[in-house]
Amino acid sequence: MARSLTFGLTFLFFNAIVHAASGQEPFQTVQTDGSKREWDVLRAAVGNRLFEGVPFAHPCFTQGFNSTACLAVRTGYLDETSRANVPGGYVQTQWETCQVRNDDQCLLSYTNPHDLTPTLPPRQCRIGSIPAHFIDVRNEKDVAAAFTFSRKTKIPLVIKNTGHDYKGRSSAPNSLALWTHNLKAISYNPKFIPDGCSKASPGVTVGAGIQWGDAYAFAETNNITVVGGSDKTVGVTGGWLQGGGHGALSNTMGLGVDRVLQYKVVTPDGRYRIANACQNKDLFFALRGGGGGTFGVVLESTVLASPRVTLQTVIVAFPPSTVRTRELWNILTENGLKWADEGWGGFSTSGIAILLNPKINKEQAATTMRPLIQFGKRLQNEGVQGVQVVVTEFPSWAKFFEAFTKDHVAAVGSSLALASRLISKNNFRTPSSRSSLVSGLLAADAATPGLIILISAPASFPSTGQTSVTDAWRSSVYHVTIVSAWNWNATVEEKKGHYKAVSKSIDNLRRITPDGAYLNEADVYEPNHEVAFWGKHYPELLRIKRKYDPDHLLDCWQCVGWNRKAPRFGCYF
Ligand SMILES: Cc1cc2nc3c(=O)[nH]c(=O)nc-3n(C[C@H](O)[C@H](O)[C@H](O)COP(=O)(O)OP(=O)(O)OC[C@H]3O[C@@H](n4cnc5c(N)ncnc54)[C@H](O)[C@@H]3O)c2cc1C
Structure with a gap:
């Protein structure tokens, strides 16, 4: 039996942002092409659901830093839901800016959104890369009208859903965006x-x-x-x-x-x-x-x-140090192929491993995970403060998600460069290849702290042969990401430096792995990207x-x- 439910917009916040556009001091908007008649035809075709793009932080520049609308922005600045709920909000803020220029942006400080400094003159709120117009898409006719309009006017189209894209593919200057957020069936x-x-x-x-x-x-x-x-x-x-x-x-x-x-x-x-x-x-x-x-x-x-699915879960967390992290990643890589075969997936950073398995029972989990559990217990016995060892069962993915990942999200509200690599099964096969892998992981984490090992490749899942992602996914065990972040006042040269830094850092893994990367979380400047992604x-x-x-x-x-x-x-x- 089919069931359905619909969710509404976060009206208050959305309205605050949209209404800000009609305030006394308009932000520095852009002139897009297309005659008034063409815009009118489009507006009528989409049932008037066409509106101007407005930067997320706009009220803080135009309505006063202590205005109610700006307070909502400041409070929601680092909150991904607040950003994803509005058309002009993006999770990584450089995609709201035109990053090749220093002043084409409308940002607050991500280290302290309550700091007034970014809004002081001569700074102004500029639209950057935020699409100049959005259509609040409700049906296929809206999309067809947008294609007709773009074909005629040459105004570029983008599709914006949540604005999570790490590579800026859901924003573009002087564009018309198809905003799909309200398709909630x-x-x-x-x-x-x-x-x-x-x-x-x-x-x-x-x-x-x-x-x-x-x-x-x-x-x-x-x-x-x-x-x-x-x-x-x-x-x-x-x-x-x-x-x-x-x-x-x-x-x-x-x-x-x-x-x-x-x-x-x-x-x-x-x-x-x-x-x-x-x-x-x-x-x-x-x-x-x-x-x-x-x-x-x-x-x-x-x-x-x-x-x-019932999930067996093992979590070991500790204050990271090079020695401890090396030991953790040695354990993960020594057991990498065996644990992948047994059904383990999860995450690790320099100070934590979270592993879960939908295929085995509690006793089997405790047995196969013994090396990891013993490592955590040994740290506890040595008196290391803040060590946690948790071996538990969750009755469903949703319950696990609620407990562990729901509120632990990657950086939100900052600008950042990301790069990643798929780590092949071959990197786990011999002591020497494992040693190179751990050295590569440690070097990348040292160069750009915050490396995440995602044990999320379909290593034990039989391929259907019907998908177009790179086959490197099928022979991999890990997907590894690194990041480098900057704030609102970074110079153009500093921003370029962050992209170069992640590219150089991931070279530590590029050197020892086949040419494969996840296109959604890749280096923005991935060399040889056609091969790496597909x-x-x-x-x-x-x-x-x-x-x-x-x-x-x-x-x-x-x-x-x-x-x-x-x-x-x-x-x-
Ligand atoms: C905090 C965070 C956590 C993440 N975690 C994971 C993870 O666990 N696993 C994982 O695989 N990835 C993860 N990602 C990466 C994520 O998959 C990508 O950022 C993805 O592009 C987001 O898609 P979106 O539609 O939500 O975002 P958007 O930025 O809105 O869109 C992304 C791209 O998809 C296109 N698009 C959007 N909607 C449509 C549509 N309806 N039709 C056609 N094209 C469309 C856009 O044009 C753009 O090119 C994460 C990203 C972030 C920021």
Whole structure:
């Protein structure tokens, strides 16, 4: 039986931001092309749901730093939900700015959003890379109208869902954005049959605005499991599901792209199509790893639902030091292949390992995890303060998520450069390859502190052979990320320096691994990105891109078939 529910906008905050646009002191807006008549036609076609882009921190520059609207911004500045709920909010703030210029931004300080300094003259609130206009998308006709408009006016389109993108692919200067946030339908069908197919599987169908926190709560209510990421406000259907989608259950249950049953998508010719294993198969293949913002605007997706899983969980946390971190990562890598085979997934940083397993029981978990548990207990016996060793069971993914990852999110409200690498099974096979791997991890963490090992590759999940992500995912155990952050007052040279720093830092792992990286969390300046993200699938993806988007209405940074020289990329270095 299908069930559905809808969620509303966070009206108050949204209204505060939108109304700020009509205040006494307009922010420095931009002139976009397109005649008044063309804009009027578009506005009518989308039921008046067309409005100007407004920077998140705009009220703090125009209504007074102590105004109610600015207080809401200051309070929500580091909160991903506040940012994801408004069209002009982005999780990494450089994508709200035009980072090649020092003053084309509207930011507060991420180390202290209550500091007035960034708003003092001569600073002004400028729109940077935030799209000049947004359509609050509610149906396929809105999207078709936007494609018609963009074809006619040449105004670039972007698709903005939650604004989590690490590579700035959901904003662009002087653009028109399709904002999918309010497509909030969600339903469960235990016998979902993709349109035109005959085989039924349990499926959860979500509108493009549904986020993982919504989906996990819904799955819990329905006693099922959906496989998603570790952040509650990343979207289910946008960049995550079309670019790969990994999570702590991916080792045993697959990547997001492995579990899609169907997409409903408006292609650049304005047609609303169904893509699944039985129709528009090439488009289905492309949307399963070719990346968001490239082949069409997905309005709905259906993903496989699995029965509820019981999770065995082992957590060891301690104050990090080079010696202890080396020992932890030695233990993880020595057992890496065995634990991957047994079904363990999870995370590790320099001072913690969180491992979980949906396939085994409590006794088996305690036995196989003995090296890690003993390490934690030894630190406790040595009197190291702040060591925690937790061995426990969770009745579902949602309960685990609630306890451990819901409120532990990556940096929000800062600007940051990220880089990553997929770590192959071969890196775990011999003492010498493991030693090189641990040295590479330690060197990268020393160069850019904050390295995260995500044990989220589909190492023990059989590939369907029907997805377009790089095959490197299939032979990997870890996906490793590093970051380097900067504040509102960084100079252009300093910003460039952060991108260079992460690139250099991840070289410690590039040197010893095959050419594979997760496109959603890669170095913005990934060398050889076509191979790193898609491997042998790139030529076919390019063919599909040209077939469905011959006029190149959709484009994004290092996306399939991108045009590096397009004006929309004017704010990248
Ligand atoms: C804090 C944080 C935690 C993360 N955790 C994980 C994780 O655990 N696992 C993981 O795999 N990734 C993770 N990511 C990376 C995440 O998958 C990407 O940032 C992804 O691009 C976000 O997609 P979005 O749709 O939510 O964001 P947006 O920034 O809105 O969009 C991202 C891209 O998708 C396109 N897009 C959005 N909606 C659509 C649509 N309906 N149709 C077509 N294209 C669309 C956009 O144009 C853009 O190119 C994380 C990111 C952050 C910031």
